Amino acid sequence: MTLAELTLPISCDDCKGLALVFTPQLAGRLSELHLQHGSTNCVPMPRLLTDGRLMLCGDILTEVMPGGLLAGMWAAADQAVLLPSVTVMPWAEAVAMLPVEPSLP
Amino acid sequence: MAMNPKLLRPKASGVHPEAAAWRTAVIANGGTVSATTMGGVNRFCLSIESAGLRDRFLRLNLVCGNSLLAALVPLYLGQSRTATQLGNTTDTNNNFVSGDYTEATGLQGNGSTKYLITGVNASNLNRNSTHLGVYGTNLGDASTGYGSLAGARDGTANNLIQLDGKNSNVAVNRFFSSAANSVVVAGSPAATGGHVIGVSASSTDLRVYVAGSSTGITATDRTSGLLIAQPIYIFANNFNGSPSDHSAMRCRAYSFGIGMTAAQVLAFYNALQTFQTSLGRNA
Numbered sequence: 001m002t003l004a005e006l007t008l009p010i011s012c013d014d015c016k017g018l019a020l021v022f023t024p025q026l027a028g029r030l031s032e033l034h035l036q037h038g039s040t041n042c043v044p045m046p047r048l049l050t051d052g053r054l055m056l057c058g059d060i061l062t063e064v065m066p067g068g069l070l071a072g073m074w075a076a077a078d079q080a081v082l083l084p085s086v087t088v089m090p091w092a093e094a095v096a097m098l099p100v101e102p103s104l105p
Numbered sequence: 106m107a108m109n110p111k112l113l114r115p116k117a118s119g120v121h122p123e124a125a126a127w128r129t130a131v132i133a134n135g136g137t138v139s140a141t142t143m144g145g146v147n148r149f150c151l152s153i154e155s156a157g158l159r160d161r162f163l164r165l166n167l168v169c170g171n172s173l174l175a176a177l178v179p180l181y182l183g184q185s186r187t188a189t190q191l192g193n194t195t196d197t198n199n200n201f202v203s204g205d206y207t208e209a210t211g212l213q214g215n216g217s218t219k220y221l222i223t224g225v226n227a228s229n230l231n232r233n234s235t236h237l238g239v240y241g242t243n244l245g246d247a248s249t250g251y252g253s254l255a256g257a258r259d260g261t262a263n264n265l266i267q268l269d270g271k272n273s274n275v276a277v278n279r280f281f282s283s284a285a286n287s288v289v290v291a292g293s294p295a296a297t298g299g300h301v302i303g304v305s306a307s308s309t310d311l312r313v314y315v316a317g318s319s320t321g322i323t324a325t326d327r328t329s330g331l332l333i334a335q336p337i338y339i340f341a342n343n344f345n346g347s348p349s350d351h352s353a354m355r356c357r358a359y360s361f362g363i364g365m366t367a368a369q370v371l372a373f374y375n376a377l378q379t380f381q382t383s384l385g386r387n388a
Contacts, residue, residue, distance in 0.1 A: 012204035016215075041134065041174055045199040047218055057218050059202045069173075069203065095217055101349045 004083035009065050010058075018058030019094030021087040022046070027054045033073045042069035049097040057091065121150035127180045134195055136175025142208065145169070145383035146180065152376035158369055160184045161236065163191055163362035164225055169384060173198070173206040177221075184362070192224030192336065199348070209386055211241055216252055216353035220341035225361070227257040227266050227332040227343075234364035237268050238302025238314075239339070240377055241356040242388050245270040245297045252352030254301070255359055256342035259333040266332055266361075267342050268303050270352055298388035300374050306364045317374035319367060337361060357386055 003020065022030075027046050034044060042063055046054035064074035124147040128138045138146075146167060153159050159181075166179040177198055182190040200219040206212045214220070239254045256267030299316050306312070312322040333345070339359050341348040358377060365373065381387040 012202065040193065040195060040197040041177060042202070043197060043199045045218075055218075057200060057215065059204065060200065062202050062204055098217060101344075 001088045002084050003086035003088055006061075006088055008061060010061055012059055012062045015059040015061050016057065017091050019089050019091045020056045020058055020060065021049065021053050021089055021094060022085060023053060026082070026085050030073075030077075033076055034070075037072035037076050038070060044070065047098060049094065050099050051097060053087075055094045055097070058088065119147070121147050121154070123180065123186050124150045126186065127178065130194070131170050131175045131178045134174050134178050135172075136178065137171045138169075138175065139171065142169050142171075142384065145380045148383070149376050149380040150180070152379065153373070156369070156372040156376065158365070158373055158376075161363045161365055161369065161373070162360055163229060164223055165358070165360035165362075166196060167358050167380060168206075168212050168356055169208055171208065173201060173203045173212070176206050176208075176212055179223075181360075191229060193222065196339070197222040197224065208384060211355045211357035211386065213355045214243075214252075214340040214351065214353045216351050218351065220348045220351060221339040222343075223337050223339065223361075225337055226334045227337055228334040230266060230332055230361065231363070232266075232332060233305060233308045235266065235305045235361070236302055236363065236365055236370075237266055237337075237361040238300060238359065239268065239354065239356055240300045240358040240381065240388070241354045242298040243270075243354045244299075244301060244352075252354070253338075253340075253342035253350040254352050254354055254356075255337060255339045255361070257333050257335050257337045258342055258344060259335075260345040264333055265342070266303075266337070268301065269342075269350070270297075270354065300358075300377055302360075302370060302373075304365050304370060306366065314367075314370045314374070316378075317371040319370075357381060357388070 030044060044056055044060050046056045049055050060070065062068065063070040065071060124143065127146060128143060131138055149167065162181045163184060164179055165181040168176045170176055177195045179196065182192065198221060201212065237255055244254060252270050254268045254270055256265060258265030258267055302314050304312055304314060312319050314320065335343045335346055337343065338348055339356065340354065341351040378387055
């Protein structure tokens with residue numbers, strides 16, 4: 001499933017069960033958009049998965065609607081390109097693909 | 106919707122200048138402050154000052170106000186209001202959303218992606234006189250069974266300042282310096298919520314306090330090594346520039362700065378607990 005197939009707006013509780021997965025190239029474009037239209041009050045900072053893709057928690061979608069902290073960034077995005085390029089998967093599946101962190105013993 | 110004028114109306118007298126400055130900063134960042142919260146913050150400032158603790162803090166955030174935008178605004182950014190202000194004026198929010206915060210409960214981490222960047226490098230701290238603490242719940246509850254509540258460390262994991270939660274009923278387990286020179290507090294159910302603070306009072310006195318009481322101590326000398334010139338993160342540790350070991354805690358305050366005596370830690374705890382009680386969220 002891609003983000004293009006998801007109906008927005010979506011509740012925060014529903015979003016938290018989802019992960020948004022995308023390529024490093026798209027992550028770079030999102031970072032550029034944030035620099036132009038975002039602020040430090042909400043920085044979408046994806047985490048690298050073991051397969052080389054990047055992941056955000058789906059609850060970031062609660063901030064893209066008008067009045068949200070990422071509304072400006074969302075409005076400026078080319079959604080015809082963005083939406084089909086983002087894979088939506090269950091949160092637990094994405095978390096299972098996170099690399100092992102270098103915890104201290 | 107029109108704003109209730111009581112939300113922003115200054116008191117006729119007695120508002121501590123740092124509480125007033127904080128409220129101004131919150132409003133500038135898009136948040137608001139209720140009269141109840143303002144009263145609590147004001148009393149906290151007065152208590153800290155009267156206890157002689159103000160210069161112990163390089164940064165303190167009470168994580169309060171009406172919204173996430175308010176909660177990102179620290180109360181203290183330096184050792185005094187006129188001293189050099191360190192780090193980011195507001196905490197940089199990575200991946201938290203508005204729904205993660207209510208004033209009644211605090212800011213909720215998820216143990217995997219969400220963290221705050223203070224902008225204050227660990228190298229600003231003196232390893233022989235430092236504190237790092239948080240107030241909240243779920244302190245020992247990380248999705249992986251381990252989570253850093255706050256901290257920064259270098260690539261060798263030897264030069265660190267780190268406050269961790271571990272497993273279901275263990276809270277603080279590591280603080281400061283090197284892996285060989287750390288305080289480890291074995292499971293303390295009480296420490297899964299409330300105030301936990303690691304304090305280095307000298308090169309040979311490193312301990313952890315839970316709810317104002319010392320629960321672990323080490324006398325190992327820690328005079329060697331450097332703290333990393335990377336900013337301290339909250340809800341994770343900064344592992345040489347990247348977030349690591351995210352925590353799922355629900356944070357209601359954090360602070361770091363200079364070391365404290367046992368009496369000072371207790372006075373700080375009492376002021377903090379009174380503040381949290383005033384918001385109905387004491388743990």
